Amino acid sequence: MKAAVIYDQEDLRIEEVPTPTAEPGKVILEGGFNGICGSDLHFYYEPEETAAPTGWKLHEPAELTGAQWPQIFGHEFSGTVTAVGEGVSKVKVGDDVAVFPYHFCGRCEACLSGRPNLCERMAFEGIQGRSGGMAEVKIVDEDMCFVLPEGISLELGALVEPMAVAFHGVMQSKPQDAKCALVLGGGPIGVGAFFALRSLGIEHIIVSEPSADRRETLARIGVEHLIDPVSQSVPEAVREINGGVGSDVVIDCAGAPVAFQGAVDALKMGGRLVVIAGYAKPVTFNPGTLGGSKSISNSMTYTPEDFQHVLDGMAAGNYTTEGGWISKIGLDDVESAIHQLRTGSGMKILVDVSAS
Ligand SMILES: [Zn+2]
Ligand SMILES: [Zn+2]
Known part of the structure; x- marks a missing residue:
């Protein structure tokens, strides 16, 4: 073979x-x-x-x-x-x-x-x-x-794995009561995070993605709120969309050092940033800006239960x-x-x- x-x-x-x-x-x-x-x-x-x-x-x-x-x-x-x-x-x-x-x-x-x-x-x-x-x-x-x-x-079947990576990260952010969620990076994992967040019924889901091509694709998938982090201030754009309040959760699927401080600043008090992306380079950010009980954690892979959750979500029509x-x-x-x-x-x- x-x-x-x-x-x-x-x-x-x-x-x-x-x-x-x-x-x-x-x-x-x-x-x-x-x-x-x-x-x-x-x-x-x-x-x-x-x-x-x-x-x-x-x-x-x-x-x-x-x-x-x-x-x-x-x-x-x-x-x-x-x-x-x-x-x-x-x-x-x-x-x-x-x-x-x-x-x-x-x-x-x-x-x-x-x-x-x-x-x-x-x-x-x-x-x-x-x-x-x-x-x-x-x-x-x-x-x-x-x-x-x-x-x-079988196409969706091959996507269960990356969608489970995204699902695990989203669930780690404890999004159940969230009204607003920001996803950094609109690549495949960002798309998976969007699907997972949408299935939870979160009111405002915002995706920040520098590529205009990708933003067009994301709009076709159904992302309503798209930010260009190059021409826009991400924290400001988030507050504009969410009635003046920062995001409950941020899911980092970008791994872009230049975007990290903005992700922290986009959180509301008590907000939770989950990093799924890998970082090849160190990040400069001020831990003092976590003031207001913001938290950062890393999410790694997924469990067999996450895998089954994604399959159930596919059966429910949450993925395309x-x-x-x-x-x-x-x-x-x-x-x-x-x-x-x-x-x-x-x-x-x-x-x-x-x-x-
Ligand atoms: Zn993979
Ligand atoms: Zn072991």
């Missing part, structure tokens, strides 16, 4: 690899889609030390999977079950599934306290796993398969691939798509891995 295999920095090869077959407890998936995400760009372009901020050693076997690079790339994926191994009961042949892509140990302090998203031994399929999404055929653990609800496409924020390519075009995303053009690119 054909797969996109990452060997090293800027060394991604489309090549023939052995096709996996069913084994006890494992599921074989064919076709479906794989999303290219910001962390894939880090892995592709950056040296190992900075690409994996959690200290993963990509060229040494991961403790939980034994896998190391070269690695079939891609951790945001869906597929159709074409075979199941002995003992598999959660899915059956013909099911369309989204793959929960990371392994966790179940015995570290984080896992034992119900936060596998902080597991110190975490290992992702598509980063340091046996399988990866950019392949015509995948082999995954039964437990990693989440059956797509009736009517949910419409509006032009999704584009699709074939396996042969993965590398050029990575180059394109680096220039900041485009939104979410899904790789169609159906056998050609």
Whole structure:
């Protein structure tokens, strides 16, 4: 079968690899889609030390999977079950599934306290796993398969993972009573944050995004309040929209040092800023501006429960691939798509891995 295999920095090869077959407890998936995400760009372009901020050693076997690079790339994926191994009961042949892509140990302090998203031994399929999404055929653990609800496409299935990243961050901001929410950065995670916030019925959802192209796309998806942070003061614009009051919550999906102080200033008293984005560079900001009991926290990945919440939200119609924020390519075009995303053009690119 054909797969996109990452060997090293800027060394991604489309090549023939052995096709996996069913084994006890494992599921074989064919076709479906794989999303290219910001962390894939880090892995592709950056040296190992900075690409994996959690200290993963990509060229040494991961403790939980034994896998190391070269690695079939891609951790945001869906597929159709074409075979199941002995003992598999959660899915059956013909099911369309989204793959929960990371392994966790179940015995570290984080896992034992119900936060596998902080597991110190975490290992992702598509980063340091046996399988990866950019392949015509995948082999995954039964437990990693989440059956797509009736009517949910394989495209949406590949989006569950990044939407779960956004959902986890939004829920960490405790948005339940919020009247106003500001999202920094209208890329795919920002879009996911918007969908999650909208499903909670928040009155004013504002997205700050410097790219005019992206703002147009966001308007088509249904974002009512769009700010250009280059020409507008974000804190002022937020207060104008929200009747003179700052935002209850801010979800940072941008990772732009220049925008950070404005995000803090856009909060109301007691407001909560959750940082989902990665920051390559340090930020200059004055902790004194947190006065008024504002808080900042970081959100990392998601739990299996978040994954299910997003699937339920998809079934309820809270997510869409419409509006032009999704584009699709074939396996042969993965590398050029990575180059394109680096220039900041485009939104979410899904790789169609159906056998050609
Ligand atoms: Zn991702
Ligand atoms: Zn653990």
